[in-house]
Amino acid sequence: AQKVTQAQTEISVVEKEDVTLDCVYETRDTTYYLFWYKQPPSGELVFLIRRNSFDEQNEISGRYSWNFQKSTSSFNFTITASQVVDSAVYFCALNRGGGADGLTFGKGTHLIIQP
Amino acid sequence: DSGVTQTPKHLITATGQRVTLRCSPRSGDLSVYWYQQSLDQGLQFLIQYYNGEERAKGNILERFSAQQFPDLHSELNLSSLELGDSALYFCASSEQGFGYTFGSGTRLTVV
Numbered sequence: 001a002q003k004v005t006q007a008q009t010e011i012s013v014v015e016k017e018d019v020t021l022d023c024v025y026e027t028r029d030t031t032y033y034l035f036w037y038k039q040p041p042s043g044e045l046v047f048l049i050r051r052n053s054f055d056e057q058n059e060i061s062g063r064y065s066w067n068f069q070k071s072t073s074s075f076n077f078t079i080t081a082s083q084v085v086d087s088a089v090y091f092c093a094l095n096r097g098g099g100a101d102g103l104t105f106g107k108g109t110h111l112i113i114q115p
Numbered sequence: 116d117s118g119v120t121q122t123p124k125h126l127i128t129a130t131g132q133r134v135t136l137r138c139s140p141r142s143g144d145l146s147v148y149w150y151q152q153s154l155d156q157g158l159q160f161l162i163q164y165y166n167g168e169e170r171a172k173g174n175i176l177e178r179f180s181a182q183q184f185p186d187l188h189s190e191l192n193l194s195s196l197e198l199g200d201s202a203l204y205f206c207a208s209s210e211q212g213f214g215y216t217f218g219s220g221t222r223l224t225v226v
Contacts, residue, residue, distance in 0.1 A: 045205060045217040101171045102148045102160030
């Protein structure tokens with residue numbers, strides 16, 4: 001069975017601080033995909049990134065960066081110079097790829113950016 | 116606008132009733148997935164349809180059922196509703212399962 005653990009239930013930081021959201025996953029599949037989604041207060045789920053299990057290269061997109069480490073089964077997400085608009089619940093998710101089965105989500109991390 | 120359309124946005128109904136949630140996938144996507152988001156269970160995968168056929172089942176209750184029509188839109192039917200079924204129900208679509216686009220959700224309140 002697949003499992004995603006986001007140990008941080010809530011994080012509160014002051015604007016412009018850097019913040020890292022942790023994600024640890026469990027799977028027996030050799031091919032799998034990892035995702036991050038953002039859920040702002042308005043409720044929709046916004047796709048941030050997808051990473052496959054064969055690509056351990058870190059990725060940076062603007063203020064966002066992701067660190068994938070297969071050795072520790074982690075896929076952490078860092079926001080640099082956080083902004084109030086980054087306040088949301090962030091979900092890490094996993095699936096075995098190819099469209100079979102849906103996503104297994106973590107419980108989410110509620111990120112609060114204070115002005 | 117994600118391209119995935121869910122209706123209605125809000126639904127209030129009484130216990131024991133039956134409701135139908137509708138989802139139109141993004142143009143070109145053949146797969147539709149249904150998810151339930153509740154405070155105690157979090158985000159859970161319910162069921163997947165691919166081009167009209169059921170493809171995978173997650174934690175879907177027997178009181179719940181879904182189908183996907185020839186025009187690829189999907190409906191999730193929830194019956195004998197209980198207070199605990201109150202949740203946000205999301206639909207997502209995907210072309211080949213490598214990326215998932217979510218709709219804005221239907222908030223169901225059972226009173």
